[in-house]
Amino acid sequence: MAAKYCSTFFLGCEFSQFLAFFFWLGFSSNGKRWKEIWRFSLITLRNFGMGKRSIEDRVQEEARCLVEELRKTKASPCDPTFILGCAPCNVICSIVFQKRFDYEDENFLTLMKRFNENFRILTSPWIQVCNNFPLLIDCFPGTHNKLPKNVALTKSYISEKVKEHQATLDVNNPRDFIDCFLIKMEQEKDNQESEFTIENLVGTVADLFIAGTETTGTTLRYGLLLLLKHPEVTAKVQEEIVHVIGRRRSPCMQDRSHMPYTDAVVHEIQRYIDLVPTGVPHAVTTDIKFRNYLSPSFDNKIMLAA
Numbered sequence: 236m237a238a239k240y241c242s243t244f245f246l247g248c249e250f251s252q253f254l255a256f257f258f259w260l261g262f263s264s265n266g267k268r269w270k271e272i273w274r275f276s277l278i279t280l281r282n283f284g285m286g287k288r289s290i291e292d293r294v295q296e297e298a299r300c301l302v303e304e305l306r307k308t309k310a311s312p313c314d315p316t317f318i319l320g321c322a323p324c325n326v327i328c329s330i331v332f333q334k335r336f337d338y339e340d341e342n343f344l345t346l347m348k349r350f351n352e353n354f355r356i357l358t359s360p361w362i363q364v365c366n367n368f369p370l371l372i373d374c375f376p377g378t379h380n381k382l383p384k385n386v387a388l389t390k391s392y393i394s395e396k397v398k399e400h401q402a403t404l405d406v407n408n409p410r411d412f413i414d415c416f417l418i419k420m421e422q423e424k425d426n427q428e429s430e431f432t433i434e435n436l437v438g439t440v441a442d443l444f445i446a447g448t449e450t451t452g453t454t455l456r457y458g459l460l461l462l463l464k465h466p467e468v469t470a471k472v473q474e475e476i477v478h479v480i481g482r483r484r485s486p487c488m489q490d491r492s493h494m495p496y497t498d499a500v501v502h503e504i505q506r507y508i509d510l511v512p513t514g515v516p517h518a519v520t521t522d523i524k525f526r527n528y529l530s531p532s533f534d535n536k537i538m539l540a541a
């Protein structure tokens with residue numbers, strides 16, 4: 236009976252502290268909107284129903300570019316944070332905007348800068364204070380004012396991209412997620428109640444970036460750290476990679492079932508780093524009594540940890 240109250244925006248464990256900002260920034264949906272857009276997004280992404288290229292293909296392309304970029308460091312010490320954040324962001328760009336960006340592309344760097352800036356602000360101690368005492372936000376304007384500005388600028392960039400897509404849309408040949416959404420909008424154009432609107436498209440694309448970039452980038456970074464700390468595990472993973480994949484081709488999803496050790500290591504990395512320990516907020520759809528505790532229904536807006 237637990238209904239999802241908000242759809243996304245959970246940037247690492249610190250984020251669990253920022254529910255007030257979560258709602259303030261408007262990154263949430265529930266009820267009919269959440270249900271319809273969630274179902275559409277899941278089917279579109281799961282079926283790889285976006286033209287000739289699958290998501291796997293896009294991930295492989297990005298992985299090759301990431302390896303190339305890491306090679307440029309010539310094995311000298313470096314901080315991989317930025318580049319490991321770029322790769323997942325670029326996969327999402329490829330899925331929603333059709334193409335990945337070059338790592339030096341100005342639009343891409345601006346997008347990344349805004350995400351990073353917002354994440355830094357959201358994880359600052361000051362925001363934790365404001366989250367517990369929301370009234371303080373109005374009394375002490377500070378860096379957090381940048382948050383809505385960054386969000387608005389990101390949304391306006393996505394809106395520009397949507398306009399470009401509208402101008403070149405071929406309903407028989409969707410190129411990416413935005414095209415699929417626009418086609419769905421067209422199919423629902425006579426439905427006054429439709430959730431498939433430009434505003435919801437822009438919000439959904441922003442959600443995908445916010446939900447997918449920091450989470451995956453941080454997982455990659457911690458994964459590398461754990462492999463460095465456990466060279467005996469890394470050696471076994473490497474042995475399995477060489478045995479199953481070899482050195483001439485990219486890994487693919489089919490390899491997974493032949494690589495039980497690597498699969499287990501990936502799961503263990505995710506378990507160990509515990510990136511979103513309290514999950515995202517949920518609410519119950521009806522009053523629920525559990526032992527002597529009452530969880531009031533969604534209308535009363537009581538948030539529950541997942």
Ligand code: HEM
Nearest residue numbers: 239241242243327443446447450451454510511514515541
């Ligand atoms: C290692 C990387 C990731 C981690 C650890 C992670 C973690 C999570 C968690 C804990 C939830 C909440 C589930 C719940 O309680 O209902 C969630 C939901 C979600 N994630 Fe991820 N995620 C990751 C990557 C991604 C990526 C790459 C995307 C998209 C491109 C994404 C999109 C979403 C969305 C849209 C939701 C909300 C789904 C809903 O409303 O039911 N995530 N994720």
